[in-house]
Amino acid sequence: MPAARNQQQAAPAAVTSFARFALCGGGVGVAAGFAVTALGTWIPWVLANALVTVVSTVLSTELHARFTFGTGGRATRRQHAQSAGSAAAAYAVTCLAMFVLEHLVAAPDAMLRQTVYLAASALSGMGRFAVLRALVFARHRSRTTTSAPEATPRPLRAVTANTSAPVDRAALRRAA
Template structure:
C-alpha cells in the first residue's frame, strides 16, 4: 500500500460521533476498569490519591494512543500536542474521581472496597463523558474535518488568483462568492 493510499484510507476511516463514542467506551472503559483494579493494588502500598495519580498518568498515555489510532480513526499516533491536551482533561477526571472518593470517605468513615469501586467507577464514567466531548470537539477535531476528502480530491490552488472581471453581479453575490472562496470550496 503506497503512502498516498494509506493516507487516503486513514482519512476516510474517521468514524461518526456514535461509532466514536462506542469505541471510546470500549477503549477508555476497558482501561478504566483495569485502572480501578490497579488503584486498589497500589493503594495498599501508598496513599490512595498518589495511587490514583500514578494510574491516571499511565492510563491517559495509553488511552490517548488508543483514541488516536482507533476511537477517532486518525491512522497515526497521538503526538506530544495531543498528549498534553488529553492530559488536561485527565487532570479534570483525576479531580472528579478523587473528590468523589473523598466525599465517600467523609460520608462513610470506612467504606468497603466494593463501595469505593462503585463510587470511583461512577465518577470515572461521568468524567469520561466530559473527556469524550473534549477529545472529539477539540483534540482530534482537525482530523475529522479532513476525513471526507482524500488527498486526490482535496482542492489545491496552483497559482494565486489575481482578479476576476464580473459583469452585472449584485453585491450580495460578490459577498457570497468571497465566502465560498475563503472557505476553500
Template sequence: MERAPQQTGRSTPGTPDAPGASASFVRFVIFGGGVGLASSAAVALLAAVLPFTLANALVTAVSTILATELHARFTFASASGPGPGSGPGPTGRGPLRCGLRHHLQSAATAAAAFAVTTLATLALHAFASAPGLAVEQTVYLSASALAGIGRFLALRLYVFATTRRQPAPVTLDLRAAPARRELLTTAS
C-alpha cells in the same frame, strides 16, 4: 449560486469519513475501559514490588499514553486510516503516532477526570463520616461516568478535531446564468 466543495484533506468528527458519535463512544468505552482494567491489574502487581504511589504514578502515565494512542488510531480515526493529513492528525513518526500536543491535552482531560472523582469522593466524606462501601462506590462510579462523558466530548470535539467546520465559500458562476437580454426575449 453554486457552493464550492470544501476540500480540507482532513476529517472532522461528523464528516463522512470519520466515525459517528455513537461508534466513537462505543470505541472510547471499549479502549478506555480495557486500558483501565489492565491498569488496575498492573498497579496491583507493581504495588507488590514498589510503593503504591510510585506504582500508581507509573501505571497512570503509561496507561494515559496508551489510551491516547488507541483513541487516535481507532476511536476517533477516519475511515481512510490514521496518518499525516487524515484522521485526528497523528504524526506517523516513531512508535507514538500522536504528537506531543495530543498527549498533553489528553493528559489534561485525564487529570480533570481524576479531579472530578476525587472531589466527589471528598464531598461524600464531608457529608457522611462513614459512608458504606455501596454508597462510596455509587458516588465514585457516577462521578467517573460523568467525567468519562466529559473526557469523551473534550477528546472528540477538541483534542482530536483537526479542523473546525467553517462555511464553504460561496461562489457565483456567471457562465451558467442566461444574459438579461435573453430573458427579456423569451418572456415576450
C-alpha cells in the same frame, strides 16, 4: 439542506466514536480501577490515583488516536498534552468523589470504593469524550464532515490597452 445532510452523516460517526471510546477508555478505566484499589493498599490513595491516571492517560490517548478517532497513527505530543489536561480534570473528579465518600461513610469497603471510583470515572469519561472529539482530535475528523464549499467570486479580468496600437474606445466601453 446540505447542513442537515452533513449532520446526519456526522451522527453515525459520533456514535461509532463514542462506542469505540467506551470500549477503549472503559477497558482502560476498569483496569485502572483495579490498579488504584491495589496500589491504594500500599501507598496513599491520592498518589495511587495520580500514578494510575498518568499511565492510563498515555495508554488511552494512544488507543484513541489509533482506534477511536481514526487519526491513522500514533498520538502527537500536542494530543498527549491536551489529553493530559482533560485527564487532570478527570483526576480531580475522581479525587472529589472519593473525598466525599470518605466523609459520608466511616469505613467504606473495597466494593463501595470501586463502585464510587468507577462511577466518577464514567462521568468524567463522558466529559473527556466531548473534549477529545471536539478539540484534541477534531482536525482529523473535520476533513470528512465539512459543509459544502461556498461559491467564490470569479476574479475580475483587467482591461489593458495596447499603447502601440490605436485605442478602440468603443471596445473599451463594451469591456467595462
